[in-house]
Amino acid sequence: xxxxxxxxxxxxxxxxxxxxxxxxxxxxxxxxxxxxxxxxxxxxxxxxxxxxxxxxxxxxxxxxxxxxxxxxxxxxxxxxxxxxxxxxxxxxxxxxxxxxxxxxxxxxxxxxxxxxxxxxxxxxxxxxxxxxxxxxxxxxxxxxxxxxxxxxxxxxxxxxxxxxxxxxxxxxxxxxxxxxxxxxxxxxxxxxxxxxxxxxxxxxxxxxxxxxxxxxxxxxxxxxxxxxxxxxxxxxxxxxxxxxxxxxxxxxxxxxxx
Ligand SMILES: Nc1ncnc2c1ncn2[C@@H]1O[C@H](COP(=O)(O)OP(=O)(O)O)[C@@H](O)[C@H]1O
Ligand SMILES: [Mg+2]
Numbered sequence: 001x002x003x004x005x006x007x008x009x010x011x012x013x014x015x016x017x018x019x020x021x022x023x024x025x026x027x028x029x030x031x032x033x034x035x036x037x038x039x040x041x042x043x044x045x046x047x048x049x050x051x052x053x054x055x056x057x058x059x060x061x062x063x064x065x066x067x068x069x070x071x072x073x074x075x076x077x078x079x080x081x082x083x084x085x086x087x088x089x090x091x092x093x094x095x096x097x098x099x100x101x102x103x104x105x106x107x108x109x110x111x112x113x114x115x116x117x118x119x120x121x122x123x124x125x126x127x128x129x130x131x132x133x134x135x136x137x138x139x140x141x142x143x144x145x146x147x148x149x150x151x152x153x154x155x156x157x158x159x160x161x162x163x164x165x166x167x168x169x170x171x172x173x174x175x176x177x178x179x180x181x182x183x184x185x186x187x188x189x190x191x192x193x194x195x196x197x198x199x200x201x202x203x204x205x206x207x208x209x210x211x212x213x214x215x216x217x218x219x220x221x222x223x224x225x226x227x228x229x230x231x232x233x234x235x236x237x238x239x240x241x242x243x244x245x246x247x248x249x250x251x252x253x254x255x256x257x258x
Pocket of ligand 1: 022190221224
């Protein structure tokens with residue numbers, strides 16, 4: 001299968017950990033690939049390597065971080081197939097955790113050249129993929145800013161909580177600072193039995209309006225357990241609502257970004 005229209009690069013980002021970034025990347029990639037017949041490249045930008053460990057057929061010694069700090073390393077060095085024919089991945093290693101520090105220590109010219117090397121790789125693979133999904137680390141630093149800046153837009157999973165909602169301003173500021181597009185945020189881990197979640201959902205919608213996705217991903221053991229069994233929610237129990245919600249979320253993403 002050949003990819004269709006222009007490849008879109010989407011960063012799934014929140015500076016908080018545990019909000020469902022990686023879960024979203026994996027489940028949305030699966031929905032894109034197997035429900036919508038798209039070709040997807042995941043780029044694991046997190047030193048925790050969760051997407052890498054979940055998906056990669058081989059975990060490379062050289063992670064994608066190396067391309068940002070070492071002139072002679074190209075992104076291909078971290079390429080891996082996955083067990084899904086239509087999903088490939090650029091893997092990370094634990095050194096991603098020091099990447100921002102090492103990147104910041106480089107001269108401005110070197111930084112620029114390394115970013116240019118990365119973006120030229122992404123231009124070269126335009127015909128091979130419909131979507132690139134960046135699985136971001138829970139950090140705001142020079143490298144996450146660069147990655148956000150080379151994306152076509154950013155989607156922010158939000159776990160409801162008053163501090164988390166207030167914290168979104170920091171995330172949108174970071175996105176605006178580098179002139180990237182804030183595609184929107186969606187509620188991850190929604191608990192319909194908790195009255196406070198309904199109230200917080202309203203607060204979020206009143207402050208961000210149509211930037212809040214219509215699709216809400218529920219807190220669900222189907223989602224949690226599926227990852228433990230190393231499958232996506234749709235492979236685990238496609239007939240159950242939480243799995244279907246990832247298809248809805250993916251449809252909404254595609255409607256927004258094309
Ligand atoms: N909708 C959900 N319902 C229940 N558990 C979830 C849901 N989304 C994610 N999780 C669980 O929450 C934890 C953190 O998710 P993860 O995707 O790794 O977050 P992040 O990448 O933002 O750090 C994981 O154990 C995952 O299984
Ligand atoms: Mg993660």
